[in-house]
Amino acid sequence: MTRESRAGARFELFSPFAPSECAARLASAVDRPAWTMFPEGPIGARPMVGRATEKKLDLSMRPRRDLVTQRLRRNSFKPHLRGTIEAVSGGSRIAGRTGLHPFVMAFMLLWFSIVVVIGSLMIFVALKQIHFNPRELYRLQWIFVVCPVLMLAFGSILLRWGRALAEGEADELVSLLKLILDARPTRG
Numbered sequence: 001m002t003r004e005s006r007a008g009a010r011f012e013l014f015s016p017f018a019p020s021e022c023a024a025r026l027a028s029a030v031d032r033p034a035w036t037m038f039p040e041g042p043i044g045a046r047p048m049v050g051r052a053t054e055k056k057l058d059l060s061m062r063p064r065r066d067l068v069t070q071r072l073r074r075n076s077f078k079p080h081l082r083g084t085i086e087a088v089s090g091g092s093r094i095a096g097r098t099g100l101h102p103f104v105m106a107f108m109l110l111w112f113s114i115v116v117v118i119g120s121l122m123i124f125v126a127l128k129q130i131h132f133n134p135r136e137l138y139r140l141q142w143i144f145v146v147c148p149v150l151m152l153a154f155g156s157i158l159l160r161w162g163r164a165l166a167e168g169e170a171d172e173l174v175s176l177l178k179l180i181l182d183a184r185p186t187r188g
Contacts, residue, residue, distance in 0.1 A: 009097060009098050009099070009170055009174075010095075010096070010097045011083075011094075011095070011096060011097070011098070011174050011185070012093065012094070012095045012185065012186045013093070013094040013095075013174075013177065013178060013181070013183035013184065013185060013186060014088070014091060014092070014093055014094075014183060014184055014185075014186045015091050015092045015094060015181040015182060015183040016090065016091040016182060017091055017092060017181060017182065018087060018091065018092060019054040019055065019085045019086070019087050019092050020054050022052075022054070022085055022092050022094070022181050023052055023053055023054045023085070025180050025181060026052035026057070026059075026180060026181070027052065028046075029046050029047060029048055029176070029180050030046055030048045030049065030050055030051070030052050030059060031045055031046045031048070031049050031062070032049075032050075032051065033049050033050060033051070045062070046062070047061065047062055047176060048060065048061060048062060048173070048176060049061075049062050050080075050081075053085075054085060055084060055085055055086075056082075056083070056084055056085070057081060057082065057083040057084070057085065057094070057096060057177075058080065058081070058082050059080065059081040059082075059173060059177075060078055060079065060080045060081065060101075060169075060173070061078065061079075061166075061169045061172060061173060063075065063078075075162055075165050075166050076101070076104050076162065077100060077104060077158075077159060077161075077162025077163050077165070077166060078162075078165075078166035078169055079098045079099060079100070079166060079169050079170035079173060080098065080099065080100070080101045081096060081097075081098045081170075081173040081174070081177065082096050082097060082098075082099075083095055083096020083097070084096060092181075093186065094177065094181065094183060098170035098173055098174065099170075108155065108159060111155050112152070112155055115148055115151045115152055115155065116148075116152075118148070119147070119148020119149070119151065119152070120148070122144040122145070122147065122148055123144060123145050123148060125144060126141045126142075126144035126145050127145075129141060
């Protein structure tokens, strides 16, 4: 059903419905995203949030309540499903991928790039001072070495933790899509 890649899991499905019927069926299961303080809408509403037209899909699962605090657990690292719907003989072909939201991917790339570039400079400066002035160790030189390493570790842990919180949601998105559109995988 899905093929793993760096960008996420790819999928390709066949639905017996025309693209217009697929869009109508998805409209009944998808809430449009709102740019407000509470974008998830009322609890118990539609299972997915996003946009679905006759040609394109951009979906994610509705945030869930935390079991302990009963507050909505928002997770920027949850998987998003992006894809296309094409008319084919006998129905529609739905193809796409699940993965991080493009903004989150861009932010994490920027975060790691800045930390690597500035951190490398900080480490270089600290090692240069230690090499040329071994007797005059500055008290705070260790910060120039430890800070970039801690920032890289923080970014990695944040990414892994967010992905762990959303474990299984990518498969759930594709399963819901298959259920709503009465779709099946096109390739084994």
